[in-house]
Amino acid sequence: MMTVTAPLPHPGLMRTTPPPALESTAMPRILAVGTATPETAYSQRELVEILGIQDPRIAGIYLNSAIERRFLTLPQPDGSGVPPREDTGQLLAKHKTQGIALGTRAVQECLKQAGADLSDVRYLCCVTSTGFLTPGFSALLIRELGLDRHTSRADIVGMGCNAGLNSLNVVSGWARAHPGELALMVCIEACSAAYVFDGTMRTTVVNSLFGDGSAAIAMVAGTEPDAATDQPPTPRVIDFTSCIIPEAVDAMRYDWDSSQRAFSFFLDPDIPYVVGAHARMTVDRLLGRAGLRQSDIAHWLVHSGGKKVIDAVGVNLGLTRYDLRHTTGVLRDYGNLSSGSFLFSYERLLQEGTVRPGEYGVLMTMGPGSTVETALVRW
Numbered sequence: 343m344m345t346v347t348a349p350l351p352h353p354g355l356m357r358t359t360p361p362p363a364l365e366s367t368a369m370p371r372i373l374a375v376g377t378a379t380p381e382t383a384y385s386q387r388e389l390v391e392i393l394g395i396q397d398p399r400i401a402g403i404y405l406n407s408a409i410e411r412r413f414l415t416l417p418q419p420d421g422s423g424v425p426p427r428e429d430t431g432q433l434l435a436k437h438k439t440q441g442i443a444l445g446t447r448a449v450q451e452c453l454k455q456a457g458a459d460l461s462d463v464r465y466l467c468c469v470t471s472t473g474f475l476t477p478g479f480s481a482l483l484i485r486e487l488g489l490d491r492h493t494s495r496a497d498i499v500g501m502g503c504n505a506g507l508n509s510l511n512v513v514s515g516w517a518r519a520h521p522g523e524l525a526l527m528v529c530i531e532a533c534s535a536a537y538v539f540d541g542t543m544r545t546t547v548v549n550s551l552f553g554d555g556s557a558a559i560a561m562v563a564g565t566e567p568d569a570a571t572d573q574p575p576t577p578r579v580i581d582f583t584s585c586i587i588p589e590a591v592d593a594m595r596y597d598w599d600s601s602q603r604a605f606s607f608f609l610d611p612d613i614p615y616v617v618g619a620h621a622r623m624t625v626d627r628l629l630g631r632a633g634l635r636q637s638d639i640a641h642w643l644v645h646s647g648g649k650k651v652i653d654a655v656g657v658n659l660g661l662t663r664y665d666l667r668h669t670t671g672v673l674r675d676y677g678n679l680s681s682g683s684f685l686f687s688y689e690r691l692l693q694e695g696t697v698r699p700g701e702y703g704v705l706m707t708m709g710p711g712s713t714v715e716t717a718l719v720r721w
Contacts, residue, residue: 369578370517370563376451379413408649412553412677437473437535444556452558465525504709521564529682553677557685577719590712618654641703646673
């Protein structure tokens with residue numbers, strides 16, 4: 343676990359000349375964020391015991407992951423004290439049941455933070471990579487929440503951990519085309535519905551890393567914040583950049599494992615270094631298009647992909663432990679939450695209360711493709 347031992351100056355105070363101002367009411371604002379997790383949480387050591395792991399190499403992966411606990415939905419142990427293996431049908435049912443429950447709570451919390459009602463929602467985009475449903479979560483949540491039947495919707499399925507920013511780009515475009523109308527994005531990841539327990543090192547890495555959770559954000563364009571309120575500043579989304587790495591297209595996969603008769607995640611051991619090596623060019627492109635330098639960025643919200651991924655991105659971008667404090671904190675307390683991880687970090691940044699009007703932030707996600715996604719925001 344990485345800790346900061348001495349107070350650091352606020353990033354906004356490190357620059358001697360002000361960055362250029364980029365702002366337009368046409369750019370959508372992120373009004374609020376809301377998150378939700380299952381009720382059950384397990385420490386990594388508890389999971390080693392619950393899963394009956396005897397191999398010290400496998401136990402070491404759990405215990406040296408920089409993760410202290412994860413929220414998971416596991417079946418009750420059988421007579422042997424070990425949770426029984428769930429078949430594909432049971433895993434898909436878990437994906438649906440937990441997804442609806444978590445997504446509903448995340449939306450409700452988001453709207454509460456935004457001071458909005460369900461009746462205000464005009465667009466709903468749902469993101470997931472931990473199962474497949476038709477109709478998708480957008481239709482299921484519209485029914486569950488009682489949203490207007492004329493709510494526009496989209497489902498982004500199977501894009502993986504980077505999908506939160508791919509989808510934010512879509513939602514931002516809708517918001518810009520419909521000024522004054524409220525749009526929601528909901529990342530719904532019941533990662534325990536994608537677990538395969540076969541004792542191999544391949545599945546162990548996955549099973550030691552991912553957790554269950556959902557995160558929702560509310561967006562609107564064409565409006566100004568209410569200056570009469572005491573609410574914290576809300577950021578406008580300025581731009582996005584993407585970098586796909588075709589030569590690493592098979593490095594992160596979720597596909598059918600015929601030996602286990604189930605879908606299973608695969609993570610190449612070299613993926614942290616591949617992603618890290620492409621982080622710099624992606625960020626440089628994002629900042630260059632806005633006429634900014636890295637020293638202009640006060641806040642970094644990077645996907646909590648795993649300790650090695652975070653370290654590789656941090657080294658290649660020259661980020662400090664302070665820059666990555668929320669990224670590492672979310673990994674420690676939740677594990678990798680796939681597409682919604684960066685929104686859990688965003689929620690912590692808001693709760694911290696350090697953001698000042700006029701500051702810039704970079705959001706970054708990484709995932710299958712292999713892909714690095716970034717977004718630039720300004721408060």
